[in-house]
């Protein structure tokens with residue numbers, strides 16, 4: 001190989017390496033929503049391994065993932081396994097809940113020879129198991145000690161050598177090397193205090209801008225002090241990186257719902273082959289799933305189950321009964337009582353309803369209307385427009401909007417009347433009245449009493465958008481104030 005060839009190859013490798021980690025960051029960000037700390041901490045560690053620069057005689061990295069339940073800690077390791085090895089299962093997962101008693105911890109390393117049952121007890125951590133979760137693509141094994149706080153104290157003692165020298169001695173005196181391994185531990189230690197610390201800021205209706213860096217620092221401090229109370233200083237010192245997970249906000253929940261719905265749609269397409277059909281899940285249904293499946297106390301943990309129970313199972317029943325023609329379409333809606341979903345069949349070629357919210361904009365000023373329409377369309381939302389109150393009522397009767405932005409003064413009526421009336425006929429409608437003037441006191445009071453926001457003109461478009469979004473993702477009141485129970 002000439003020097004030039006060599007340098008070309010080198011630079012190509014470097015480019016490929018850079019691209020791989022760019023990809024990794026992108027893939028992780030898509031799979032683990034709303035937790036930017038994760039990428040900043042994980043990617044450099046994987047890079048170091050891929051560059052062959054990981055230190056000898058110790059694991060490639062030791063990560064402690066802390067934070068409230070259902071915020072993506074376990075999902076992070078699954079996502080990394082998917083990204084590196086193509087499957088979420090390509091990791092060695094130790095459910096620490098199964099090692100709550102001291103004698104159970106011995107199962108990790110197996111019984112010493114001569115002990116009863118030593119041949120039957122396969123240690124949970126063996127070199128072979130560790131190697132089998134790496135792949136041709138990537139020689140890095142991922143080991144997850146999930147919910148570490150549940151394990152008996154001897155687990156932490158047993159892990160000291162593993163974390164420090166990358167070596168675990170088994171019951172039969174053989175050694176397992178963790179040199180090509182990233183060790184993850186997850187825990188919700190301190191989660192309750194974390195939630196209390198930021199309680200005013202996790203409000204779904206909160207409009208206060210908080211500095212995410214400051215919050216993250218505060219949370220880490222709270223969580224780490226809980227960790228220090230539980231584990232010995234030697235143990236804590238061997239942790240390379242602590243990642244604190246924040247409680248997810250409504251927007252993150254909403255995009256996790258989209259992921260789950262996509263997953264279901266792909267599943268139907270792949271599994272049923274030529275008998276496949278499409279599943280039309282409009283925005284209102286996605287919003288309903290979010291309300292049902294997510295909470296401050298359990299994060300997104302219940303979401304999969306909610307989708308399964310209300311969407312996957314009824315779909316499966318329809319398939320079994322032969323109700324869906326191949327190539328057809330299943331339309332999903334929310335039942336009137338808002339307790340369950342309704343599934344009905346549509347003909348092939350029925351246009352899909354929007355997975356995004358529909359906004360109705362009402363203003364006598366056509367230019368302003370066009371401008372707002374453009375901004376909202378850029379967001380991916382569907383827009384309807386009307387120049388008068390009468391037109392707004394007609395438009396809304398044909399196609400129900402999820403959010404209404406109306407001027408206070410319309411050529412033929414007060415905007416407040418339109419907002420109040422539409423909110424009454426469309427149960428879930430979120431409305432905002434914009435005004436260039438001070439509203440009559442009585443009118444303003446009525447609006448506020450009915451949960452309708454008032455926005456004073458002139459307003460920056462970004463502010464209007466974020467108000468619309470927060471109105472839209474708002475939860476039914478009552479849930480918000482519930483005190484978080486740590487699971």
Ligand SMILES: Nc1ncnc2c1ncn2[C@@H]1O[C@H](COP(=O)(O)OP(=O)(O)O)[C@@H](O)[C@H]1O
Pocket residue numbers: 031032033034035068069070071072073074075076186248256299300301302303304
């Ligand atoms: N940040 C997130 N990004 C994407 N999905 C998430 C996130 N947090 C939770 N989920 C969803 O909720 C489920 C439970 O999350 P998990 O990672 O197991 O929570 P925990 O933080 O308690 O380990 C996941 O399987 C995933 O479907």
Ligand SMILES: [Mg+2]
Pocket residue numbers: 073074075146147186
């Ligand atoms: Mg978990």
